[in-house]
Amino acid sequence: MTLEFQSKTKELKKGLFTLFPGLCKGCGLCVEKCPKHCIAWSDILGVYGTPSVEANDECIACGICQNVCPDCAILVRKKTGKVGPN
């Protein structure tokens, strides 16, 4: 059985920042690990009713937030069309 998670994609200058609110538990590990400090809390609520996250245009699409998310709730794609690291 494959389950589809609803996604919220935000188009930024250098990449596409996709968040899956049904997976985000609002732990904030990505907020702290972002090298550009461009991830902030969002109005969209995550799976436990806590705020999820969103990135702003400072994002360089490095994919660190995608890697450190324990729930795989973030997908970062560079604008070249390639999927971010891992």
Place this chain on the structure above:
Amino acid sequence: MEAVRTEMPAPAMPRSWRVDTKPHKFCPGCGHGLVLKCLGQAIDELNIQGRVVFGCDIGCSLLSWDFFNIDTIQTHHGRTTPVMVGLKRARPELVTIAYMGDGGGYAIGAQHLVNAASRGENITVVLANNTQYAMTGGQMAPTTLPGQKTETTPYGREPETTGYPFMGPEMVAAITREGAYVARGSVANLRQLKSYIKKALENQIAGRGFSFVEALSGCPTNWRTNAAETWDFIEEEMPNYFKVGEIKASAAAKKGEEDG
């Protein structure tokens, strides 16, 4: 809702994860999710999903019982190690992974770990170390750092009365034979942790002996830390006592590292 559905990207989960059980049962910010992500990626890269048996232990690690699309067994109190040893002896073609926390592996199940390691059983053990018993509310465990506050050490752990933290990989490295693979990774460096887990699995597939990887992991719920303090504890406090790196790697495993 149609506007959202026009583009439907999938979450970047490892292939071996069982998608219909996600979001997983671990707390927000739990290190288990990161360790199991590395394990899943290692299984994907080695393409062994069809012949892996995953055993999880008691404690928070048992919440991974439906984590993978892989045959899974849950046992109690460190007995994951002997169950995996039995499986490996009966079906040597399988790749058996015992997954446990520091409570199951170092405290109540230490005898199983010690005996399996000293016999040189050909299995892989992955152990997540979060410095306390997380599922029961954060009591002091063998791995609690000196001065660290837990439920049962409200003034901080005093080594004079409660002893010093348990150095798991160092102990396993001391009692295993040549050919064993022992390393300590950290969720602060996921690429390194994944390479350690991958080498541990390759060591088992090559039949060289006991493979053990400890992962320094986080527990924001019981540490009562926010995200910044969690990273600070994992990156600064824990490696001061628990040194990250490969503690024992056979010549063959080192050669594999040079090759690729």
